[in-house]
Amino acid sequence: MHATINGERTLTGLDFARLSKLLERQRSPSLADLLASAEITSSRAVHPGVVTMNSKVEIVDVRTRAQQALTICYPEDADPAAGLISVLSPVGNGLLGLRAGETAKWRTPNGGECAAEVKAILFQPEATGDYAT
DSSP states (O other): OOEEOOSOOEEEHHHHHHHHHHHHHSOOHHHHHHHHHOEEEOTTTSOTTBOOTTOEEEEEETTTOOEEEEEEEOGGGOBGGGTEEETTSHHHHHHTTOBTTOEEEEEOTTSOEEEEEEEEEEEOGGGGTOOOO
């Protein structure tokens, strides 16, 4: 049950610092891989089309074409029924740092492979001038 990290991902410095602290408390090989390979940029310089923490994204399942809106959040805020997906989940980890138009890939708990395209960034905190959330 892990996300497949393909290509370069972009994280803000604040997200990187907070996720590094989270990694100290909770073991997550996929998050460790993401942090080790990500390009880091400032919150003020991050492109508005990048999935950052607390971003709400519209995704499209590549197989079924089903669309869904999800918000990437910290584990304590996760509520999958409300569309709040933990960054530690395969889906959340798979989406973080991608740009609109890119595809996230991950494995389900039973080993199945899933993929979804980031169709749109519906909300990104940094794009609204929120550099501290």
